[in-house]
Amino acid sequence: MKNGFVIFLAAFAVLLTSWSAFVLGPQLQLGGAKQVPVLNSTEVYPRSRPGEANQGLQVYRANGCAACHTEQVQQDGVACDVVLSSAGKNPSAVSNLLATLNLRGLNQEEAHAASDKITAAGGKVETHIVAVGPDIARGWGLRRSVAEDFLYDNTVQLGSLRIGPDLAGVGARSPNANVVLQHLYAPKSVEKDSLMPPFRYLFEVRKIVGGEFSPDALNLPKEFAPADGYEVMPKPEAKELVAYLLSLHADVPLYDAPFTPIIAAKP
Amino acid sequence: MTVNESPTNKIDVSCRVPLLVLFGGAALWLVVGSLLALLASLTFHMPDKFGDCPWGTYGHLQPAADDALLYGFCIPAGLGVVLWIFARLGQTPLRSALVPVIAAHLWHVGVLVGLVGIFVGDSTGFAWLEFPRGGSALLFFAYLLIGLWALMNFSGRRDGGMFPSHWFLVAALFLFPWIYSTANILIVGWPVRGVVQAVITWWFGNNLVFVWTSLVGLGTAFYFLPKFSGRPLQTYFYALFAFWTLLLFGSMRGVPAGAPVPAWLPVLSSLSSLLLIVPVLAVAIIGWKTVVGAAGEKCRGGSFCMIKFGFVAFVLSALLLIAQSCPVIGRLTQFTWFGTAQTQLQLYGFFAITMFGAIYHILPRAVGIEFAFPKLIRVQHWLAMLGIFILVASLAVGGVEQGMKLNDPAVAFGDSTKAMLMFLRVSTTGLLLILLANLLFALNIFVMILAWKWSLAKTVFAFVISPLNKTEVKA
Numbered sequence: 001m002k003n004g005f006v007i008f009l010a011a012f013a014v015l016l017t018s019w020s021a022f023v024l025g026p027q028l029q030l031g032g033a034k035q036v037p038v039l040n041s042t043e044v045y046p047r048s049r050p051g052e053a054n055q056g057l058q059v060y061r062a063n064g065c066a067a068c069h070t071e072q073v074q075q076d077g078v079a080c081d082v083v084l085s086s087a088g089k090n091p092s093a094v095s096n097l098l099a100t101l102n103l104r105g106l107n108q109e110e111a112h113a114a115s116d117k118i119t120a121a122g123g124k125v126e127t128h129i130v131a132v133g134p135d136i137a138r139g140w141g142l143r144r145s146v147a148e149d150f151l152y153d154n155t156v157q158l159g160s161l162r163i164g165p166d167l168a169g170v171g172a173r174s175p176n177a178n179v180v181l182q183h184l185y186a187p188k189s190v191e192k193d194s195l196m197p198p199f200r201y202l203f204e205v206r207k208i209v210g211g212e213f214s215p216d217a218l219n220l221p222k223e224f225a226p227a228d229g230y231e232v233m234p235k236p237e238a239k240e241l242v243a244y245l246l247s248l249h250a251d252v253p254l255y256d257a258p259f260t261p262i263i264a265a266k267p
Numbered sequence: 268m269t270v271n272e273s274p275t276n277k278i279d280v281s282c283r284v285p286l287l288v289l290f291g292g293a294a295l296w297l298v299v300g301s302l303l304a305l306l307a308s309l310t311f312h313m314p315d316k317f318g319d320c321p322w323g324t325y326g327h328l329q330p331a332a333d334d335a336l337l338y339g340f341c342i343p344a345g346l347g348v349v350l351w352i353f354a355r356l357g358q359t360p361l362r363s364a365l366v367p368v369i370a371a372h373l374w375h376v377g378v379l380v381g382l383v384g385i386f387v388g389d390s391t392g393f394a395w396l397e398f399p400r401g402g403s404a405l406l407f408f409a410y411l412l413i414g415l416w417a418l419m420n421f422s423g424r425r426d427g428g429m430f431p432s433h434w435f436l437v438a439a440l441f442l443f444p445w446i447y448s449t450a451n452i453l454i455v456g457w458p459v460r461g462v463v464q465a466v467i468t469w470w471f472g473n474n475l476v477f478v479w480t481s482l483v484g485l486g487t488a489f490y491f492l493p494k495f496s497g498r499p500l501q502t503y504f505y506a507l508f509a510f511w512t513l514l515l516f517g518s519m520r521g522v523p524a525g526a527p528v529p530a531w532l533p534v535l536s537s538l539s540s541l542l543l544i545v546p547v548l549a550v551a552i553i554g555w556k557t558v559v560g561a562a563g564e565k566c567r568g569g570s571f572c573m574i575k576f577g578f579v580a581f582v583l584s585a586l587l588l589i590a591q592s593c594p595v596i597g598r599l600t601q602f603t604w605f606g607t608a609q610t611q612l613q614l615y616g617f618f619a620i621t622m623f624g625a626i627y628h629i630l631p632r633a634v635g636i637e638f639a640f641p642k643l644i645r646v647q648h649w650l651a652m653l654g655i656f657i658l659v660a661s662l663a664v665g666g667v668e669q670g671m672k673l674n675d676p677a678v679a680f681g682d683s684t685k686a687m688l689m690f691l692r693v694s695t696t697g698l699l700l701i702l703l704a705n706l707l708f709a710l711n712i713f714v715m716i717l718a719w720k721w722s723l724a725k726t727v728f729a730f731v732i733s734p735l736n737k738t739e740v741k742a
Contacts, residue, residue, distance in 0.1 A: 004422060004429065004437065011438045011514060015445060018518035021535060022470035023449055026463045029529060033461060062388030064326025070602055074525045137676030145527040147462045155392040155454075156464045158526070162602040162673060163325075163687075165680050187314070193681050195311055195688075197325060198318035 036148055039253040048152040049247045056244025059237045061155050063199070070159035071168045071248065075144035076133035078259070079104075080111035088122035097121050105132065128260040141169040141250060143257040149250040164196055172249035178219065180242045181234050186224040202238035205230050274358065279632045281360035282351045285367040285413075286633050289347035290626055291716050292375035294709040296339020297619070299382075301702040303332035308695040311688065322386040330397045331385045336614055337395065337476065338406060339378045342443070343371065344622040345483040346413045349436045351629050352490050353417050356433065357424025361416065370412035377405030391455050393464070395472040403451050407444065414440045431506035435486030438514060439479050446474045462528050473521030476610060477588065480618040481513060481581065485550060487625050488578050492554065495571040497563025501556035509549035516542040524597050540592030547585040554578045568645030573624030576652060580616035584609055587663065599674060604687065605666030608659045615701065616655040623651070623708060630715060636722070639714040640707075647707040654700030657693060665690025 035044040049057070060066070082103040087094045101114050115125045130136075131143045145168050150156045174180060179190065185203050187194035203218070205226045217231035226232060234242075253259050307328035310317050317323035354361050361367070381398030384390065389399040398406070417440060421433070450471035454464045493500045500506055519539035522532040558575060566572040587609040591600045600606065627644055631637050638644065665687050672683035 004433075007429070007434055007437060008441065010511075011441060014511075014514050015442065015518060017515075018470070018474070019445070019449065021519060022521065022532070023453065023467055026466045026528065026532065027453075027459055030461060030463050031459055061392035062390060063321065063324065064330055064385075064390060064392075066392065067326045067329050072525070072527050074601075134674045134676045138680065144525075147527055147529070149527065150465075151461045153461065154458050154464070156462055157392055158462075158465045160394065160523070160602065160606060161604070163684060191681065193685055195314055195684055197310055197314045197323075199324070200318040201321050 030147055033147065033151055035151070036254055039255065039258055041252075043252070045252050045254060046148060046151050050243065052240050052243040053247035054244070056240035056242065056247075057153060057155070057157070059202075059241040060157060060244055063241075066157040066159040068159075068161065068163035068196070069165070069167045070162055071166065072145040072158050073135045073141035073143070073166055073168045073250070074133055075131045075136055075257070077131075078129050079132045080106045080108060081128045081130050082106065082111055082114045082118070083126045083128055084118065084123055085126050086124040088124060090122045094118060094121050094123040097123075105130075129258055131257070131259050135166060138165075139169075139173055140166045141172075143250070143253065143259050145250055146254060146256045148254060148256070167245065167248055168250050170248050171246040172251050175246060177242050177246060180245055181238060182218055182220060184238060184241065185218055185232060185234075186220060189221050189224045199238070202235050202241065204233045204235055206233055207231075275355075276632075278354045278358065278360045279351075279629075280635070281362075281364060282347075282354055282629075283364075283633045283635075285350060285361070285364050285371055286347045286630065287716055287719065288368050288371040289343045289350075289374075289413075290630060290712055292371065292378075293340045293344040293347070294705075294712040296335045296343075296375070296378055297705045298702070298709045300332050300335030300339055301698065301705045303328050303335060305695065305698045305702055307332055308691065308698050311691050312695065321388065327386055327390075330390060330394075331382050333395070333610075334385065334397055335378070335382060336619070338381065338398070339375075341480060341614060341618050341622070342410070343374055344626065345439070345480075345487075345618075346371075346410070346417070348487050348622060348625045348629065349440065349483065350413070350417050350420070351633065352432055352436065352487065353421045353424070356430055356490070357421060359420055359423050359425055361420055362423075363416070367413050367416045370409040370416075373405050374409035374413070377402045377409060380405060393450075393454055393468045395475060396450055396455070396468060400451070400455060403447070403455070407447055407451070410443055410447070414444065430490075431500055431503065431510070432486045432490040434507075434510045435482045435489065438510075439482035439486065442474060442479050442482065446471050446479075462526075465526070466522060466528055466532060469521040469523070469526075474518055477613060478514070478517040480613060481517065481585075484577060484581060484618045484621045485509075485513075487621055488574050488581075489553075491570065491574050491625060491628065492557050492578070495564045495574070496558045496561035498557055498561040501553060505549050505553050505556075509546045509553065512542070512549065513546035516540070516546065520592065523601060524592075524594050525601060537592050537594055537597075540589055543585060543589050547582060547589070550578075550585075551582050554582075568648050570624040570628040573620050573627070573648055576648075577617050577621030577624065580612055580620065580655070584612040584617050587612065599670040600666055601670070602673065603666035603669040604662040604690070605670065608662035608666060611662070612655065612659045615651075616659060620648075620651055620655070623647070626712075630712070634715060634719050636715055636718050638711045639718065640711055643707045643711060647704045647711075650700050650704035650707065654697045654704055656697070657700065658697030661690045661693035661697065665694075 038045050084098065097118060103114060106114065111127050115127060118125050135141060183190040184199045186198055187196040208229055208231050213231055214233060217233055220232060307325050310325045321327060350361060350367065381402030384399035384402055385397050390397040391399060421437065450467055453459050454467050458464060489500055489506060516539045520536040522528060522536040524533045524537060526533055564571050566575060590596045591605060591609060669683050669687050672678045672686055
């Protein structure tokens, strides 16, 4: 390798390969992605977020929330749950049988075997597909995150470190805007041991006008509340951020990530 | 100042001003970055104290600290070392040094613009690419100019030969403009849709933080190790092999397993990561055969020790990288501090310490002044080694502990963060030692710059007051 030009050409070829695989390839495959149908439904997914939530994504970005929070639920696989839909004519026999069977977290054959036994005893069952894994068990989501969840996001904030919990489904598990606002203003008033910094600069502490709390003011526990005669009002950024957080609920079954209920019970 | 007109001295002197600007600014950002990292770490010990101003939250401090280390220190330090090594290997003085001097100033202004941008909420939100457009554009053009000058010097080299260092450094010079322009155009300027943004971010981050630093750091080590050990690089063919496999497998990775993207991307990434073991072994063999048992200089806390330490840190960092890309281990370490530990080992333990070694060797030769506090060099080396060891060990062990708790749904999430607190306290100590080491480094560099400016002023003054020559008087 005496010649600089040879090394340039060869390095160029290697980098072009890497560029094609990790820039061009994904763009060709996903750059033109469209909404996809929700399983067993006429709906399509995803809907674009409301305007306030989209502005909230910019607040999320500007404050570097992704330094501590991920938005990607992981899943190890799927399992079947057998669910009794009707006890039939002989409920006591069915309930005795149920007591002896394991009906959750089965593979496909086990699920068939269990539903056959129950059907033979006169009950009717449905088999549900559920996602499994630590994140799912924590209630962070019903399925893993997939590319479709981020179709309309700009900028996509997947995160890489879980100093705080995953937020991909935070809107589904904590749908109360006031609680989320309170969490932002005084994290320890919601989670005693929280390491999250209080985002007080997204709020305004102001004098109560006319002796009554404003309808938007935070309802804080005593030790976190400001002095008497003052109230804590969320600034527009705080409201937008909460609108964004509440819009995070990746909870519909898709072809890439199916769950409940897609296999009808055997007749 | 000694006036020595040997050709080597001429080459060193030709790089003087660009190197002073590049290394001086780098030393400043190094201190700023480690200060920000320390503050970011402190937010975990007293989260309540930082809530009233936006710039005091972890989400601002941490990206700013990372970028100050990478863009503020690593890249300008690397570029300075590349300029000097090219001039030395090619036996060609750097011409028109004014251009790289201006470019180096532009670079440092770009870093300033970028850091301010992060603090006022203009961060792009993409890891390692947080600088807003204005800052990125300055960085890009500054890099192009310096890179172009280095390449012009390279193509004018005297005997036309190429050394192993040349391959690594030339490839690194090409790599940055390519990945930086791609990433900035496709995810900041005219953003692509959805998760393609995330894939490009991962690709860019890996190519800059792992591949670029590895190429420059190893290129530098392959220049200095034979020089200090007094034994030629063992061997040319191992180095050739390591170069190509590192470039090939290193650049084809970056997407973590389990990412919400088409499955072939993480699979390809894991596969290339596992194959990275090949260049890492080759590099380890080169280092071992070149240094161990050689009859050259002994390591006495100076440049040689630092570059040796950096070399070992590279092998360890690459092994951690391979481990966390292996699906079985990656499942445990994903989303934990383990990844941060690896990045810090790569950027500080390997790259920054290698650069310290190189700069301590280069700067006295280029400026013609010895360091004012030579004993502090040794102290700095020990502080840096100890600091990075404490930082990386605590975060890596803590990360595994955190991962085990995260993967067990019976353990509440809060317990996984609580378990980390002890490790974070230890890591804060590591960051404090690193800050001290960086201050000592900056002290030596700044005093040298002041001494140079002082001698420059004296020369000018002496010139002004000296009596005119008789010939000039007659004319």
